[in-house]
Amino acid sequence: MQKIVTLAAASALLVLSTAAGHAGTLDNVKSAGVVKCGISGSVPGFSAPDDKGAMQGIDADICYAVAAAIFGDKSKVKFIALTAKERFTALSSGEIDILPRNTTHTLHRDAALGIDFTYYNYIDGQGFMVKNSLGVKSAKELDGAKICIQAGTTTELNLADYFRTNGMKYTPVGYDTSAQTREGFDGGSCDVLTSDKSQLAALRTELKDPSSASILPETVSKEPLGPVVRQGDDQWGDIVRWTLYALINAEELGIDTTNIDELKKSSTNPGIKRIVGTEGTMGKDLGLGADWAYNAIKAVGNYGEMYKKHIEPLGLARAGSVNDLWTRGGILYAPPIR
Amino acid sequence: MAEKSKIPLHRDPFVRSLIVQLTIPALLIWGLYIMFQNTVENLARGGIKTSFDFLGEVAPFAIGFSPFWTFELGKSTYLDVFIIGIQNTILVAVLGIIAATTLGFIIGVMRLSPNWLVSRFALVFIETLRNIPLLLQILFWNFAIFLAFLPGPRQSLEFLNSIFLNGRGLYLPKPVVNDWSGFWVVLGVFIAGIVGTIILRRWAKQRQDETGKLFPARLVGLGGIILLTLLALLVTGGPISFELPALQRFNFEGGIELPLPLFSLWFALSLYTSAFIAENVRGGIQSVSKGQTEASEALGLPRGLMMQKIIIPQAMRVIIPPTISQFLNLTKNSSLAVAVAFEETVAIFAGIALNQTGQAVTIIFMTMAVYITLSLLTSLILNIYNRRVQLVER
Numbered sequence: 245m246q247k248i249v250t251l252a253a254a255s256a257l258l259v260l261s262t263a264a265g266h267a268g269t270l271d272n273v274k275s276a277g278v279v280k281c282g283i284s285g286s287v288p289g290f291s292a293p294d295d296k297g298a299m300q301g302i303d304a305d306i307c308y309a310v311a312a313a314i315f316g317d318k319s320k321v322k323f324i325a326l327t328a329k330e331r332f333t334a335l336s337s338g339e340i341d342i343l344p345r346n347t348t349h350t351l352h353r354d355a356a357l358g359i360d361f362t363y364y365n366y367i368d369g370q371g372f373m374v375k376n377s378l379g380v381k382s383a384k385e386l387d388g389a390k391i392c393i394q395a396g397t398t399t400e401l402n403l404a405d406y407f408r409t410n411g412m413k414y415t416p417v418g419y420d421t422s423a424q425t426r427e428g429f430d431g432g433s434c435d436v437l438t439s440d441k442s443q444l445a446a447l448r449t450e451l452k453d454p455s456s457a458s459i460l461p462e463t464v465s466k467e468p469l470g471p472v473v474r475q476g477d478d479q480w481g482d483i484v485r486w487t488l489y490a491l492i493n494a495e496e497l498g499i500d501t502t503n504i505d506e507l508k509k510s511s512t513n514p515g516i517k518r519i520v521g522t523e524g525t526m527g528k529d530l531g532l533g534a535d536w537a538y539n540a541i542k543a544v545g546n547y548g549e550m551y552k553k554h555i556e557p558l559g560l561a562r563a564g565s566v567n568d569l570w571t572r573g574g575i576l577y578a579p580p581i582r
Numbered sequence: 583m584a585e586k587s588k589i590p591l592h593r594d595p596f597v598r599s600l601i602v603q604l605t606i607p608a609l610l611i612w613g614l615y616i617m618f619q620n621t622v623e624n625l626a627r628g629g630i631k632t633s634f635d636f637l638g639e640v641a642p643f644a645i646g647f648s649p650f651w652t653f654e655l656g657k658s659t660y661l662d663v664f665i666i667g668i669q670n671t672i673l674v675a676v677l678g679i680i681a682a683t684t685l686g687f688i689i690g691v692m693r694l695s696p697n698w699l700v701s702r703f704a705l706v707f708i709e710t711l712r713n714i715p716l717l718l719q720i721l722f723w724n725f726a727i728f729l730a731f732l733p734g735p736r737q738s739l740e741f742l743n744s745i746f747l748n749g750r751g752l753y754l755p756k757p758v759v760n761d762w763s764g765f766w767v768v769l770g771v772f773i774a775g776i777v778g779t780i781i782l783r784r785w786a787k788q789r790q791d792e793t794g795k796l797f798p799a800r801l802v803g804l805g806g807i808i809l810l811t812l813l814a815l816l817v818t819g820g821p822i823s824f825e826l827p828a829l830q831r832f833n834f835e836g837g838i839e840l841p842l843p844l845f846s847l848w849f850a851l852s853l854y855t856s857a858f859i860a861e862n863v864r865g866g867i868q869s870v871s872k873g874q875t876e877a878s879e880a881l882g883l884p885r886g887l888m889m890q891k892i893i894i895p896q897a898m899r900v901i902i903p904p905t906i907s908q909f910l911n912l913t914k915n916s917s918l919a920v921a922v923a924f925e926e927t928v929a930i931f932a933g934i935a936l937n938q939t940g941q942a943v944t945i946i947f948m949t950m951a952v953y954i955t956l957s958l959l960t961s962l963i964l965n966i967y968n969r970r971v972q973l974v975e976r
Contacts, residue, residue, distance in 0.1 A: 390833055431730065
């Protein structure tokens with residue numbers, strides 16, 4: 245009896261666990277015909293539906309680019325909106341293939357949650373938004389404040405660290421979604437709203453009276469945000485990572501949606517030729533077609549175009565900021581495609 | 583006899599039931615075992631580390647509301663977070679059960695009132711509240727009523743310069759004992775008052791049984807307790823003083839703070855559940871034979887006394903079992919609190935702690951254990967009470 249049970253259990257285990265296995269994401273994606281993409285769905289600039297219902301933002305663009313690199317068709321993406329709490333479980337359980345959900349790269353997440361970070365599509369930092377009527381000019385004056393926050397984010401940890409370091413006290417008011425923190429702040433359940441500065445800029449535009457609140461100058465944390473993949477499938481991780489690198493390299497080499505077709509036909513620059521797929525074996529190395537990067541850039545534009553389209557309308561200038569290319573004083577530095 | 587024992591095995595009811603009863607649990611245990619093994623295997627394969635060790639680690643975030651358990655940022659652990667979550671769940675569940683039961687009884691009795699206006703009001707109350715989803719009601723109280731109509735901290739509504747109400751919460755004076763010997767005297771007088779009232783009620787009941795004369799023992803007892811306690815406070819020279827909440831730069835500090843989300847959740851849970859309890863009460867009252875009403879009317883009992891002495895005691899055995907389910911529902915429904923930022927188990931433990939540690943399997947398992955324990959405890963206590971109110975015979 246014991247033997248039968250063990251045998252049966254072992255075989256059932258084999259059956260059940262191959263279904264939940266982790267390797268071969270590219271094959272799964274190809275057979276499903278779509279890239280399943282976990283996003284927030286409610287953060288303007290990163291991922292939010294436009295007036296036609298299409299998902300827009302630099303997080304959404306990562307998935308469009310990956311879909312274009314694999315299928316040559318950016319529409320083969322299925323977006324799944326996730327809360328901060330659900331995101332990692334959704335990724336590690338195979339419910340989604342990529343998680344570009346303004347997610348901060350930290351050691352604990354990288355090492356203990358069975359997930360891998362690729363590169364960054366926006367480098368952010370945490371800040372504070374306050375009502376002008378309080379007359380607060382610096383985050384150092386916030387001792388005793390009530391602070392609205394999205395529960396379960398790195399924001400919450402940075403906040404605790406910042407107040408501990410400065411010997412100040414605060415009371416958290418933790419909501420489930422970023423939209424609820426805005427409602428709470430608008431309704432007066434807290435004095436301060438804290439989040440990544442890009443999100444603060446977006447949330448401020450959605451307040452009943454945006455001019456009644458302002459963002460304090462302090463940046464209290466490092467928030468490198470980027471797409472996350474499951475641990476244990478290096479090929480898939482490489483595809484996502486290098487698609488993002490290709491978008492950044494394209495900007496560096498001056499490739500954009502307006503000139504890419506012409507460059508593909510006539511460019512003699514070997515760097516450009518390797519990206520658009522007329523030279524080298526880049527696509528084959530990744531397990532994709534030769535025009536993978538061409539399709540990705542064609543679909544969403546280079547990184548600069550993405551930034552201009554989605555982030556600049558929030559009032560966040562790029563020139564000279566950390567999100568600029570390394571050649572212009574920023575820190576975006578993509579390894580060479582060769 | 584010998585022929586009877588020759589029934590083939592597959593038609594012997596005893597053997598058949600034995601086989602079925604052994605096979606089903608075996609299959610069940612086997613299935614659970616496979617699920618467990620599979621989870622462990624998949625977690626290991628996915629590189630996800632799972633253990634209970636995180637409970638001893640320092641929680642790197644703050645908790646706002648913890649009335650009975652101290653939380654200190656940088657010292658308290660995830661275990662403290664777990665305890666605070668359970669504490670706040672129990673707090674809102676107990677407050678909700680008390681309010682929902684009281685309100686439910688009143689509305690349930692009103693529903694059967696001969697007064698058209700009163701019974702229609704109860705009907706509208708019940709039908710509205712039990713037909714709107716609870717989450718919507720919680721959001722309604724929080725965002726559409728409290729936050730919309732209560733002022734900011736600077737314009738707080740105040741009573742006697744010591745109680746303040748604003749969009750952040752309710753601020754009460756906090757009693758501080760500054761003379762312990764005096765405090766014990768006052769407490770002693772207070773307890774003596776309660777004991778005295780119990781004795782008074784016994785005496786009043788005995789006298790009523792013998793002579794039929796009524797004596798307002800409850801009223802006299804309550805008045806006695808209040809008067810004696812006040813007197814003791816005066817004589818001992820006020821051993822208790824009050825720490826008043828005071829407006830600081832952002833908020834009130836000092837005193838007792840009851841945050842607004844507690845009220846949003848409490849109001850919504852109590853009102854929603856009271857509608858169901860009211861229907862249980864109505865059902866219970868209507869299950870009592872009409873002859874009981876007629877008999878008590880024939881005795882000349884006024885309606886209030888008839889309800890209290892004749893109808894309700896008999897209705898209780900019908901009211902209690904479904905009401906236990908409502909209490910359990912209320913406790914479980916308190917997990918919707920995360921929408922309004924009340925810090926109960928699901929919000930801070932299955933929410934914040936889960937996301938910061940990534941221990942999904944462990945934490946969800948522990949959270950489920952909390953609710954099943956609370957539910958079984960509530961059930962147990964009320965079933966003991968139920969046994970007491972059941973009629974021994976009909």
